[in-house]
Amino acid sequence: MIHPTAIVHPSAKIADGVQIGPYSVVGEHVSIGAGTVVGPHVVIDGWTEIGQGNRIFQFASIGAPPQDLKFRGEKTTLKIGDRNTIREFVTMHLGTEDGGSETVVGNDNLFLAYSHVAHDCRVGNRVILSNGATLAGHVIVDDHAILSGLCAIHQFTRIGCHVMVAGGSMVAQDLAPYTMAQGDRAKTVGLNLVGLKRRGFTEATTRTIKKAYRLVFRSGLKVEEALERIGKELESSPELDVFVDFIKNSERGIAR
Template sequence: MIHPTAIVHPEAQVAEGVEIGPYAIIGEHVRIGRGSRIGAHSVIDGWTDIGEECQIFHMASVGGIPQDLKYRGEETWLRIGKRNIIREFTTLQPGTVTGIGETVIGEGNLFMAYCHVAHDCVVGNRVIMANGSTLAGHVVVEDHAILGGLSAVHQFTRVGESAMLSGGAMVGQDVLPYTIASGNRATSAGLNTVGLKRRGFSPDTISAVKKAYRLMLRSGLRLDEAIARIREEVPMSPEIVHFIEFAQKSERGICR
């Protein structure tokens, strides 16, 4: 159902079963998947592709031009997967031609009120961004990460799988998978053990990740030395391999 006060561009592609609330505005290049709901006074603009069964609450701004002074109206995309919940006053912006040309958001994420995702970000699946949390441009957030309220992530920084940022954390370096980062100019505050248990990680896997964490961040070893020790002393599993590879690919350094 489309409310009679909503403004929907005739070229917009709105699938069956989409609900669009009062005074919402849907732009020319927007595609909205089946069963999604768009709240009152929301603005969906730009080249934006919204998957099925998303919920976009009132006053959200989705697909507006990126906050990048180099942007000149080029065709760049915001791609949003299925079953995302985007709460009030959240802003999600497309990519830029000087970045990857798109902002990509996976499936099943929750963006609480007043969140911001800037241009050229990649957000995985089942991520939670609490109220007022912010991603600068070119940030990568892996699956199952949790960003606490009012946390902020510097551009070109990565947040690893199942990592957690404490409320108010100011993150300027990569946060290793499965860890917690906290503080202004965030540092590592331990392993996200509760999150790993909730995801169903086995006790043996959690024990192995703990050992890898201690060697990587608490042993005083250089990164290459720590990785060598992990390979020697910790049983290899997909989780440990990802932990090592994430650290090896870091360009901004890792939170310690």
């Protein structure tokens, strides 16, 4: 199912059931998993591994060299998981040697038109990057996060799981799990309660998260003091531990 106008390097690894549309280009070191559909005018290059069941729309650029002045053509990779949807004009770049040498994208993600995943980023599972959402280098986006249109994430920033970032936001500090953020520079403005409900969080778990959120973001306490009170006053749970551990381990600081 490779269109006769497509250019596929003979050394590329193309699994059974892959479709490659007209005028697309697939480079020498690319591997594409079973059932993946590559639309017309797509360029896939570099040491790029693409899993099964993905859909890549026209004019996407996957596996190009990183936009990093230190890059000198060394072997670095882009690894994309399964069942991702990559829409028109999306760009995803290889990693850099200084950043761990790989960019990683998980499973079941949706990348809308013109969204960008830069070098050495790590995107989890079931993440949505809306139109024009941009990740600078070395960004981590955890599972179920949603980045609305035209928002930009500063390099080395981490977006926690189940976070909702409002359209047009400029994010320069880490965003704690379960929260919503907006603005330039983005601040945390509440909990993503709709998202938590949709993903099956119980009322009891949500109440605990609310209490922890108020201590960190609304009490006026220092972060260390808020975390200490959470440890003393709230019963531990896996969901609460995710919230607390994220804040404890934040390197850029939490956007409050």
